[in-house]
Amino acid sequence: MAASSDRNPPPFPAAEDPEPGLVDPADGDSDEGEDIFVSKTNPVSVSRGVSQPDRGAEDPPDLFSEEEEASSTTAKSNGVHSDDDSDLFAEAHMELNTDKPGSSAKKELSASSGPRSTSTSTQSPAAMQPTSLEQLEEEEAKDSFDVDVAITNPEKVGDGMNAYVAYKVSTRTSLTMFRSKTFSVRRRFSDFLGLYEKLSVKQSLHGCIIPLPPEKSVVGMTKVKVGMDDPSSVEFVERRRAALERYLQRVVCHPSLLQDADVREFLERDDLPRALNTQALSGAGFLKMINKASDAVNKMTIKMNESDTWFEDKFQEVEAEEQQLRKLHAVVDSLVNHRKDLCGNTAVFAKSMAMLGNSEDNTALSRALSQLAEVEDKMEQLHQEQAASDFFIFAELLSDYIRLLGAVRGCFDQRMRAWQRWQEAQSTLQKKREAEAKLLWANKPEKLQQAKEDITEWESRVTQYERDFDRIGMTVRKEVLRFESYGFGKHQYSGPSPCRGSLFMVSLYHGFLNFIWYRRFFVISQDFAVYRYFYRFIIVASCVEERRWRKDICL
Amino acid sequence: MMEEVKEVTSALSVHGHNIKITDVVKDGDALTFVIVSQKLSGTGEYHVDRTWDDFEWLQQHLFSQEDVPGLQGVIFPPLPAKASGNASAKIMKQLGVLGLGEWQPYCKALETFLQQVATHKILNKNKAVEVFLTSSDAPGRQKVKKNIFNRLSQAVEEMRKEGHKDVDEFFQTERDHNLVLTGCTKTAAEKFLDMVLTEQKIAVACGHFSAALHLCVEPGEDPDKKAFSRLCVQISEVFDSMKKNMTSVAENNVNTLGLGLDLESRYQEAEKEMLFRRTCKLVELENARRNAEKAKPVKKAAMEEVKTATQTEFQQICGVARQEIKQFHGVRVKMLQQALVQWCEKQLLTAKESTDQFNQHLQAFRGMAQ
Numbered sequence: 001m002a003a004s005s006d007r008n009p010p011p012f013p014a015a016e017d018p019e020p021g022l023v024d025p026a027d028g029d030s031d032e033g034e035d036i037f038v039s040k041t042n043p044v045s046v047s048r049g050v051s052q053p054d055r056g057a058e059d060p061p062d063l064f065s066e067e068e069e070a071s072s073t074t075a076k077s078n079g080v081h082s083d084d085d086s087d088l089f090a091e092a093h094m095e096l097n098t099d100k101p102g103s104s105a106k107k108e109l110s111a112s113s114g115p116r117s118t119s120t121s122t123q124s125p126a127a128m129q130p131t132s133l134e135q136l137e138e139e140e141a142k143d144s145f146d147v148d149v150a151i152t153n154p155e156k157v158g159d160g161m162n163a164y165v166a167y168k169v170s171t172r173t174s175l176t177m178f179r180s181k182t183f184s185v186r187r188r189f190s191d192f193l194g195l196y197e198k199l200s201v202k203q204s205l206h207g208c209i210i211p212l213p214p215e216k217s218v219v220g221m222t223k224v225k226v227g228m229d230d231p232s233s234v235e236f237v238e239r240r241r242a243a244l245e246r247y248l249q250r251v252v253c254h255p256s257l258l259q260d261a262d263v264r265e266f267l268e269r270d271d272l273p274r275a276l277n278t279q280a281l282s283g284a285g286f287l288k289m290i291n292k293a294s295d296a297v298n299k300m301t302i303k304m305n306e307s308d309t310w311f312e313d314k315f316q317e318v319e320a321e322e323q324q325l326r327k328l329h330a331v332v333d334s335l336v337n338h339r340k341d342l343c344g345n346t347a348v349f350a351k352s353m354a355m356l357g358n359s360e361d362n363t364a365l366s367r368a369l370s371q372l373a374e375v376e377d378k379m380e381q382l383h384q385e386q387a388a389s390d391f392f393i394f395a396e397l398l399s400d401y402i403r404l405l406g407a408v409r410g411c412f413d414q415r416m417r418a419w420q421r422w423q424e425a426q427s428t429l430q431k432k433r434e435a436e437a438k439l440l441w442a443n444k445p446e447k448l449q450q451a452k453e454d455i456t457e458w459e460s461r462v463t464q465y466e467r468d469f470d471r472i473g474m475t476v477r478k479e480v481l482r483f484e485s486y487g488f489g490k491h492q493y494s495g496p497s498p499c500r501g502s503l504f505m506v507s508l509y510h511g512f513l514n515f516i517w518y519r520r521f522f523v524i525s526q527d528f529a530v531y532r533y534f535y536r537f538i539i540v541a542s543c544v545e546e547r548r549w550r551k552d553i554c555l
Numbered sequence: 556m557m558e559e560v561k562e563v564t565s566a567l568s569v570h571g572h573n574i575k576i577t578d579v580v581k582d583g584d585a586l587t588f589v590i591v592s593q594k595l596s597g598t599g600e601y602h603v604d605r606t607w608d609d610f611e612w613l614q615q616h617l618f619s620q621e622d623v624p625g626l627q628g629v630i631f632p633p634l635p636a637k638a639s640g641n642a643s644a645k646i647m648k649q650l651g652v653l654g655l656g657e658w659q660p661y662c663k664a665l666e667t668f669l670q671q672v673a674t675h676k677i678l679n680k681n682k683a684v685e686v687f688l689t690s691s692d693a694p695g696r697q698k699v700k701k702n703i704f705n706r707l708s709q710a711v712e713e714m715r716k717e718g719h720k721d722v723d724e725f726f727q728t729e730r731d732h733n734l735v736l737t738g739c740t741k742t743a744a745e746k747f748l749d750m751v752l753t754e755q756k757i758a759v760a761c762g763h764f765s766a767a768l769h770l771c772v773e774p775g776e777d778p779d780k781k782a783f784s785r786l787c788v789q790i791s792e793v794f795d796s797m798k799k800n801m802t803s804v805a806e807n808n809v810n811t812l813g814l815g816l817d818l819e820s821r822y823q824e825a826e827k828e829m830l831f832r833r834t835c836k837l838v839e840l841e842n843a844r845r846n847a848e849k850a851k852p853v854k855k856a857a858m859e860e861v862k863t864a865t866q867t868e869f870q871q872i873c874g875v876a877r878q879e880i881k882q883f884h885g886v887r888v889k890m891l892q893q894a895l896v897q898w899c900e901k902q903l904l905t906a907k908e909s910t911d912q913f914n915q916h917l918q919a920f921r922g923m924a925q
Contacts, residue, residue, distance in 0.1 A: 335760035349746040
């Protein structure tokens with residue numbers, strides 16, 4: 001029935017009325033009305049009473065719409081770019097090296113000390129912690145990024161089972177670390193998986209939340225490869241394109257990931273070496289990986305004494321939310337499966353009706369039954385659309401979120417592991433000291449030198465690991481706050497304390513409006529039209545038949 | 556259904572076409588049905604309780620009538636299979652659509668059976684029908700003597716007869732046609748049932764989702780949490796509506812087209828059985844003819860007698876059968892059309908109601924964007 005391009009959902013409410021407090025994350029670059037993650041450029045915060053100009057329905061064909069400078073206020077900010085911010089970022093422990101300090105939007109990217117800063121500066125975060133948390137939150141609110149990515153033009157390259165779809169990745173930026181202002185490259189799906197692999201190896205050690213790429217789908221891709229141009233494979237490619245765009249936007253949103261050489265290479269380099277061994281990163285593989293990692297951490301013998309309850313609380317929150325979402329996802333999954341079953345059943349029924357109509361000798365009834373078969377065919381199409389929309393609006397949204405939360409959990413685990421390393425180093429140091437004491441007592445000067453060197457080495461290691469641990473702790477805090485504020489998307493829900501739930505809610509709300517308006521209403525009114533048509537037909541046919549039968553039977 | 560049939564000649568004291576089954580009582584395993592029929596003379600009703608065994612008693616009596624010429628040519632209205640309160644999966648499968656929905660479709664099917672028996676020109680003359688419908692005592696449960704009408708699975712020898720070529724073209728075409736139709740209708744009814752079962756599953760899944768969303772509701776004063784909870788509740792309500800819609804759709808399916816297809820399927824089987832009986836009689840006749848021809852003079856007279864008797868029977872059967880077939884086709888088409896019309900009407904109504912409901916939800920959502 002209707003292909004995705006035919007659909008014309010109403011503009012989102014934010015477009016119709018000036019709505020204080022709700023940003024319209026309407027579709028930007030994608031054709032998909034319901035793909036709300038493909039959003040505009042800056043996360044513009046809207047304070048109450050300010051209406052957001054509608055950038056939804058009247059989207060210019062240009063990939064990137066006007067960037068509006070964030071007039072940032074949050075409900076609890078004091079609107080002041082305090083000096084403390086720069087102090088905070090003087091201690092930022094990430095490898096940052098832009099050439100462009102200065103603008104408020106780039107505060108976070110401003111030059112700072114590297115991870116191995118002097119011990120004095122590393123001590124201050126601990127001291128500053130009570131205030132820095134608030135400042136962290138403020139900083140998050142003022143973030144805006146100067147890199148836009150869009151993914152367009154999926155094209156099938158090659159033939160047969162070796163075919164693949166190449167996407168055009170376009171970047172527009174004003175950061176000088178890139179070679180030019182706008183550029184584009186072609187990438188395929190396995191390139192994205194390769195990027196994730198590289199990032200997770202490197203960055204996870206720092207406690208960052210690495211966004212997860214969309215899942216592999218053998219079924220979907222096989223259809224595309226085989227070359228069918230049917231609407232379902234077109235839709236599949238479109239979905240994947242949108243998911244990849246979301247993923248890439250999350251990656252460039254993240255300030256430290258953006259600095260990564262691999263990311264830059266991904267965006268800029270014309271010819272990327274093929275990422276191999278991406279089989280492991282398919283489907284449920286991601287979640288399995290993360291779950292395995294968590295299990296490994298849980299099995300570690302030395303349990304961490306959580307001095308900072310913030311981490312414990314947050315972790316519980318994340319876990320609880322993930323459980324909730326998993327439950328919802330399971331239910332939605334079963335619903336989608338049943339709908340798919342219904343499609344199959346309706347198709348089979350339609351066929352059996354057609355056969356019956358053919359065998360029927362009474363012409364009117366025969367016609368009626370054949371019509372019924374056609375009606376049921378139409379119903380099957382409707383059911384398919386409904387199933388697809390259920391899937392993509394709810395199931396995908398939920399699983400996307402679950403994966404995100406898994407990534408968040410992953411970074412908590414990283415912190416745990418850092419702590420483990422530190423503790424182990426400390427115990428090793430202790431052992432070395434004991435060994436040295438023994439040697440002193442046994443009076444063996446030649447080995448003593450070795451022992452002293454060992455101790456020095458381990459002392460420095462202990463210090464380093466402790467610093468690592470603190471650093472990761474800070475990063476994790478920052479990441480979680482970022483996540484709570486933005487959820488790795490460029491939309492924002494302004495409220496007294498933005499939370500993950502609000503993002504979910506906004507997406508759900510908009511997705512659902514579209515769902516309900518377009519899908520349900522349309523489907524039901526289609527039901528209606530279809531039945532009405534059949535009803536009229538039946539009435540006419542039965543009148544004719546009745547007359548005939550009465551003539552026959554009244555002997 | 557057969558309103559034109561004059562009921563003066565029937566032995567019944569009640570109207571045949573508006574017999575109703577008003578209630579079904581489940582008592583452990585057994586189901587008891589309350590049958591209400593309107594008196595012919597004046598106003599008044601008969602209320603009787605019957606179980607399925609009583610129905611079978613009636614059917615057996617109808618099968619075994621001795622004094623009706625050409626009885627084997629009658630297409631007997633089909634009685635639904637026995638249902639019990641705690642039916643096994645096998646029985647439920649056999650019942651098909653009739654096993655769904657708290658026995659309502661089953662009652663309707665029994666109702667149709669009674670109506671057809673009571674309005675059948677030949678069958679309603681049987682005393683058993685009167686007794687069944689009007690006597691306040693349960694009809695006797697004595698075993699009726701065996702007859703070839705018993706619905707045993709055809710023995711292998713009998714199957715052979717089914718393919719026996721006919722002498723009459725009318726009947727031959729009818730047999731061929733019936734064979735095809737029986738298969739098609741049965742398949743259609745089965746696939747329809749599959750569809751209905753899946754619809755029911757979807758309704759249940761929507762209900763689960765709705766409930767799960769309710770669990771997401773978090774108490775608290777946090778305006779964000781409140782907004783989130785409100786949203787969850789709203790979506791939960793929508794899915795509740797979806798569940799109701801789907802349930803109605805499935806119900807409509809069962810009560811109209813489902814019943815129609817089931818009845819059609821069982822009736823086709825009944826016609827098949829009638830045609831088979833006639834074919835058996837034909838084979839018997841041909842055997843009798845052969846015997847009469849080949850008989851030694853001693854036996855010849857006897858054989859001739861047998862042959863003549865068989866011939867008369869056969870002709871009677873053919874006469875009745877022709878009439879029945881004609882009637883059957885008219886009635887069948889009408890019934891199926893009625894089922895289709897009802898189906899359309901009900902689904903239209905459900906669709907309209909659902910559209911309204913969803914519109915309301917949509918408005919509520921839009922209003923939520925505050």
